[in-house]
Amino acid sequence: MNEIFRRPVSQIPPPPGTTQAGDGLPRRKWTGEEVQRMIEAGIVEHGERFELIGGDLVAMAAKGNHHETLKSALNDFWIRARAADIRVTPETPLRLDPHCEPEPEFIVFPAGMKPGDVRGETVLLVVEIADTSLIQDHRTKAPLYAAFGVREYWVINARSRATTVYREPGPSGYGSRVELPGDALLVPLLAPSLAVRLADLDDE
Numbered sequence: 001m002n003e004i005f006r007r008p009v010s011q012i013p014p015p016p017g018t019t020q021a022g023d024g025l026p027r028r029k030w031t032g033e034e035v036q037r038m039i040e041a042g043i044v045e046h047g048e049r050f051e052l053i054g055g056d057l058v059a060m061a062a063k064g065n066h067h068e069t070l071k072s073a074l075n076d077f078w079i080r081a082r083a084a085d086i087r088v089t090p091e092t093p094l095r096l097d098p099h100c101e102p103e104p105e106f107i108v109f110p111a112g113m114k115p116g117d118v119r120g121e122t123v124l125l126v127v128e129i130a131d132t133s134l135i136q137d138h139r140t141k142a143p144l145y146a147a148f149g150v151r152e153y154w155v156i157n158a159r160s161r162a163t164t165v166y167r168e169p170g171p172s173g174y175g176s177r178v179e180l181p182g183d184a185l186l187v188p189l190l191a192p193s194l195a196v197r198l199a200d201l202d203d204e
Helices: 032-041 065-081 134-147 198-203
Strands: 050-053 056-059 086-090 106-110 125-130 152-157 163-170 173-180
Touching: 065 086, 065 106, 065 125, 065 198, 125 134, 134 152, 134 163, 134 173
Parallel strands: 125 152
Antiparallel strands: 050 056, 086 106, 106 125, 152 163, 163 173
16 A cells, blocks of 8 residues: 555645646636635635746746845846836736736836736836746747737846847747846846846945
């Protein structure tokens, strides 16, 4: 008999908080409004880390020290550097459609808009800082953002501070992908006041 069936009920470990659906099986697509109602009803707890991608609730990767240090430094730098006509908001859902609300590290958008009203075609820059999520941020997020018209998308490696800059979105992905080292000057196409050299942020 399997070891788990010989244990008292009190010693059986709880089921994992995430699961992976079988290939080819149909799944119900959730909307952002439905997820919000589940949170309000206590079905989903406040603070649970997941994103709504294509109607699925996708668990977000754990964030290490490199990730949090860089995010904090970049946030402080951009608060001081940003021009008056733009806003920078960290860790807020980007509502691409009713079934898709990723939560990037930063979104940059015109100052006249509220974060909840920003969409793929109106966001000026989307930034993901990747520690354990590099593969997902490139393979899943890049084509997703491109399909919804996000004009510029950065994936920053939290450890090396190397950055991949995606531009020229289209239905089949981004037309331009450039890899830049950590000491390169990064200049957002639509928000040039946020130009930053990530290697210098430790001195901020």
